[in-house]
Amino acid sequence: MRATILYGPTDVRSETIDDPQIERPTDAIIRLSATCVCGSDLWNYRGIQDTPQPTPFGHEYCGIVEEVGSEVRNIKPGQFVIGSFFASDNTCPNCEAGYQSSCVHRELVRGAQAELMRVPLADGTLVATPEVPDAKYIPSLLAASDVLGTGWFAAVAANVQPGQTVAVVGDGAVGLLGVLSAAQLGATRIIAMSRHESRQKLAQEFGATDIVAERGDDGVASIKEMTGGIGADAVLECVGTSDSMQQAIGSIRPGGFIGYVGVPHGVNVDFQQTFFAHAGLLGGPAPVRRFLPDLIDLILHDKIDPGKVFDLELPLDQVAEGYAAMDERRAIKTLLRP
Amino acid sequence: MRATILYGPTDVRSETIDDPQIERPTDAIIRLSATCVCGSDLWNYRGIQDTPQPTPFGHEYCGIVEEVGSEVRNIKPGQFVIGSFFASDNTCPNCEAGYQSSCVHRELVRGAQAELMRVPLADGTLVATPEVPDAKYIPSLLAASDVLGTGWFAAVAANVQPGQTVAVVGDGAVGLLGVLSAAQLGATRIIAMSRHESRQKLAQEFGATDIVAERGDDGVASIKEMTGGIGADAVLECVGTSDSMQQAIGSIRPGGFIGYVGVPHGVNVDFQQTFFAHAGLLGGPAPVRRFLPDLIDLILHDKIDPGKVFDLELPLDQVAEGYAAMDERRAIKTLLRP
Numbered sequence: 001m002r003a004t005i006l007y008g009p010t011d012v013r014s015e016t017i018d019d020p021q022i023e024r025p026t027d028a029i030i031r032l033s034a035t036c037v038c039g040s041d042l043w044n045y046r047g048i049q050d051t052p053q054p055t056p057f058g059h060e061y062c063g064i065v066e067e068v069g070s071e072v073r074n075i076k077p078g079q080f081v082i083g084s085f086f087a088s089d090n091t092c093p094n095c096e097a098g099y100q101s102s103c104v105h106r107e108l109v110r111g112a113q114a115e116l117m118r119v120p121l122a123d124g125t126l127v128a129t130p131e132v133p134d135a136k137y138i139p140s141l142l143a144a145s146d147v148l149g150t151g152w153f154a155a156v157a158a159n160v161q162p163g164q165t166v167a168v169v170g171d172g173a174v175g176l177l178g179v180l181s182a183a184q185l186g187a188t189r190i191i192a193m194s195r196h197e198s199r200q201k202l203a204q205e206f207g208a209t210d211i212v213a214e215r216g217d218d219g220v221a222s223i224k225e226m227t228g229g230i231g232a233d234a235v236l237e238c239v240g241t242s243d244s245m246q247q248a249i250g251s252i253r254p255g256g257f258i259g260y261v262g263v264p265h266g267v268n269v270d271f272q273q274t275f276f277a278h279a280g281l282l283g284g285p286a287p288v289r290r291f292l293p294d295l296i297d298l299i300l301h302d303k304i305d306p307g308k309v310f311d312l313e314l315p316l317d318q319v320a321e322g323y324a325a326m327d328e329r330r331a332i333k334t335l336l337r338p
Numbered sequence: 339m340r341a342t343i344l345y346g347p348t349d350v351r352s353e354t355i356d357d358p359q360i361e362r363p364t365d366a367i368i369r370l371s372a373t374c375v376c377g378s379d380l381w382n383y384r385g386i387q388d389t390p391q392p393t394p395f396g397h398e399y400c401g402i403v404e405e406v407g408s409e410v411r412n413i414k415p416g417q418f419v420i421g422s423f424f425a426s427d428n429t430c431p432n433c434e435a436g437y438q439s440s441c442v443h444r445e446l447v448r449g450a451q452a453e454l455m456r457v458p459l460a461d462g463t464l465v466a467t468p469e470v471p472d473a474k475y476i477p478s479l480l481a482a483s484d485v486l487g488t489g490w491f492a493a494v495a496a497n498v499q500p501g502q503t504v505a506v507v508g509d510g511a512v513g514l515l516g517v518l519s520a521a522q523l524g525a526t527r528i529i530a531m532s533r534h535e536s537r538q539k540l541a542q543e544f545g546a547t548d549i550v551a552e553r554g555d556d557g558v559a560s561i562k563e564m565t566g567g568i569g570a571d572a573v574l575e576c577v578g579t580s581d582s583m584q585q586a587i588g589s590i591r592p593g594g595f596i597g598y599v600g601v602p603h604g605v606n607v608d609f610q611q612t613f614f615a616h617a618g619l620l621g622g623p624a625p626v627r628r629f630l631p632d633l634i635d636l637i638l639h640d641k642i643d644p645g646k647v648f649d650l651e652l653p654l655d656q657v658a659e660g661y662a663a664m665d666e667r668r669a670i671k672t673l674l675r676p
Contacts, residue, residue: 093568094592102592102616104567157618229442230431245609254432254440254622264609271583271602271621278440278622280495284592284613 002338004113004319006057009047010327014317017056020111020118025071028122030081032063034142035112036310037322037334039172040263045323048265058113059085060145062138065126072122080133081126082145082296083119084288085109090124100124100289113319115338127292129300137299139307139335143177144295147333148306149288150261151177151238152295155185157259157282158234162186167223167251168208170238171199173309173333174261176206178236180304183207187234191226193219193247199332202308216243220250231256237283240264254278261286310335340676342451342657344395347385348665352655355394358449358456363409366460368419370401372480373450374648375660375672377510378601383661386603396451397423398483400476403464410460418471419464420483420634421457422626423447428462438462438627451657453676465630467638475637477645477673481515482633485671486644487626488599489515489576490633493523495597495620496572500524505561506546507585508576509537511647511671512599514544516574518642521545525572529564531557531585537670540646554581558588569594575621578602592616599624648673 003017020029035058043049044057062082068075075081088095088103095103107120119125133141140148151174160166166187168178171194182190183206192203195213203211212222223232231253237244240262248258249269260283274281298304312331314322322334341355358367373396381387382395400420406413413419426433426441433441445458457463471479478486489512498504504525506516509532520528521544530541533551541549550560561570569591575582578600586596587607598621612619636642650669652660660672 093566097591097593099592099616228431253435254437255435255620257620260609260613264613267609268606269609271598271605271607274619275598275602275622278437278620280618280620281612282593282595282616282618283609284616 001115002316003111004057005054006044006051007054008051010045012045012057012320012323014319019116022067022069023118024120025069026121026123027069028065028072028075028119028126029067029116030061030063030119031066031116032061032112032114032338034062034138035336035338036060036142037326037336038146039174041323042327043263043265045327056111056114058111059109060142061112061117062141062145064132066116068122075122075126075128079128081128082141082292083109083125083127084145084149084292086285087120087125088289089121090289095124098287098290100287101285113316113336115316125289127296129296133300139310140299140305141296142335143306143309144292144299146288147173147309148177148295149291150174150286152181152291153286153288154178154236154238154259154261155181158236158257160185160187160234163188164233165189165191165227166234166236167191167193167232168236168238169193169244169247170262171196171203172238175236175238176202176309176332177306178238179203179208180206180306182236184304191223191232202332205308215247219247223251227253234259238262240267242267245269249274249277249279252277252279256280257282259283309333313337339453340654341449342395343392344382344389345392346389348383350383350395350658350661352657357454360405360407361456362458363407364459364461365407366403366410366413366457366464367405367454368399368401368457369404369454370399370450370452370676372400372476373674373676374398374480375664375674376484377512377664379661380665381601381603383665394449394452396449397447398480399450399455400479400483402470404454406460413460413464413466417466419466420479420630421447421463421465422483422487422630424623425458425463426627427459428627433462436625436628438625439623451654451674453654463627465634467634471638477648478637478643479634480673481644481647482630482637484626485511485647486515486633487629488512488624490519490629491624491626492516492574492576492597492599493519495595496574497595498523498525498572501526502571503527503529503565504572504574505529505531505570505589506574506576507531507582508600509534509541510576513574513576514540514647514670515644516576517541517546518544518644520574522642529561529570540670543646553585557585561589565591572597576600578605580605583607587612587615587617590615590617594618595620597621647671651675
């Protein structure tokens with residue numbers, strides 16, 4: 001089958017490798033309907049995070065179940081399923097608390113930018129749709145696999161409540177879907193921080209009421225000015241750099257929460273700063289599994305259309321261009337068709 | 339009047355200075371019934387935090403109103419009042435959100451280790467008891483001024499819920515009263531981290547069900563072992579050092595909150611750590627004003643006896659010994675009688 005292998009910085013290749021096999025009785029093999037390139041893949045693609053050896057890449061997926069292991073009870077061949085980047089048993093105390101991405105048996109799912117993939121802990125990890133969905137829903141269901149679930153977690157972690165003012169730091173796919181999530185959770189004023197016209201436009205389609213193009217101290221000053229000097233009720237930090245976290249800490253009102261979902265890279269904060277800001281913080285790898293049933297339901301009932309974040313669609317074997325386009329910010333997010 | 343002046347590291351003196359005066363029409367002057375030495379005073383006393391010039395010290399107080407400014411409406415001479423270390427108007431958006439210690443007009447209250455003191459923004463800052471209380475309640479009402487209110491905030495910030503398992507890092511007065519607060523909020527298992535027998539005993543009187551004497555990795559391992567490998571539902575971080583924060587982050591379950599109220603000194607955390615731990619964080623200078631009415635009520639109805647944290651009582655002019663005893667950990671907390 002065709003699969004995507006990352007060799008090292010900017011060296012990503014579409015290659016033919018062996019089909020995946022059931023390795024453990026709790027595994028499933030799925031045939032991808034679509035997959036995509038994640039902003040977090042770029043940390044490796046750019047060499048900011050090491051890729052020690054050629055690695056099958058990709059962790060966003062939806063598709064049809066081909067085969068299941070002997071201990072899989074609920075997931076069946078022929079079903080259309082969506083899962084997320086951490087496989088989870090969905091029964092341990094952390095899963096029961098809604099933190100499936102901290103499952104005591106969690107496993108990183110890899111190799112999704114391919115025709116077929118193996119998903120561990122299939123019963124806990126995968127959520128099946130009631131029936132095989134119309135093809136028009138595929139991009140949105142694929143978005144639920146990571147970027148929508150992650151943006152949603154940012155909004156939940158930031159404790160977004162109806163009527164609130166929410167600031168969103170980051171205009172990548174996660175930030176844009178953080179805007180959508182905040183709107184769904186009832187925020188009435190959503191300030192998207194973006195300096196890119198096409199992303200500003202999409203943010204507005206997703207529910208942003210205001211745009212702040214300034215960054216750093218100027219960005220903080222704008223948010224403060226828009227909130228009577230107090231700060232936003234909730235902030236979604238969807239980047240993971242020191243600058244973006246400073247933006248978030250500067251923008252939150254005392255007692256408000258920052259939901260941070262960009263994998264932090266070099267973010268060291270002196271806790272005197274968060275202490276005197278009364279800045280609440282909750283983040284981490286999104287427990288997408290917690291939200292998948294509701295998100296699938298919203299998508300299939302046409303309440304949300306998160307698939308709009310895909311502004312480039314390519315055949316799977318052109319994956320290298322998909323990475324390059326996102327790296328150069330020519331595309332927000334690349335969908336790949338096997 | 340007698341007052342306490344900090345000159346520099348380990349140099350604290352009881353001196354005669356001019357009586358305080360009403361400076362602004364929103365001020366009140368109160369005659370202290372009792373005052374005390376705070377763990378945070380020791381940061382200066384030890385020279386860890388600079389004291390640029392001789393400074394009137396102390397910020398915990400209760401007593402009888404002597405005089406009020408022309409714009410003070412609710413607080414009246416003769417009332418017994420309690421306030422906290424930040425004066426607040428109690429009407430701004432941050433006060434209304436319950437973060438009076440981030441009041442847009444906040445002012446640090448100083449000079450409480452004295453016979454008389456000036457309290458700014460008296461109407462917003464001070465809470466009067468229904469009548470002048472019996473002398474036996476004075477230590478507990480004084481504790482409400484800071485250490486009880488701060489321990490309570492730690493428990494509220496950590497989102498302690500009935501039935502939960504709570505770990506408390508720090509066995510100073512704030513940590514011990516964090517134990518009491520967690521018990522009042524319904525925690526059923528409260529693990530006090532302490533290696534001092536007298537403090538362990540007081541923690542148990544306040545509601546601790548378990549004691550962990552180990553620190554560092556061993557302390558974390560103990561908490562994990564006691565919680566089935568998952569971690570505590572809530573952690574109260576009541577110290578403010580790098581070690582204590584690491585203890586807290588290591589001990590919290592994914593999705594649980596750390597309420598941190600020890601003023602952080604040199605606490606720099608790589609956010610990858612809190613991210614992958616799913617560790618929630620909320621802290622800051624405690625908005626004691628939010629809790630004062632309820633705390634006073636609990637004290638005057640004999641539901642709680644936080645005054646037990648005072649294990650040394652001295653006349654005001656022996657304040658130097660009060661500091662030394664706490665610095666050398668001979669005393670948990672020193673009460674001073676003017």
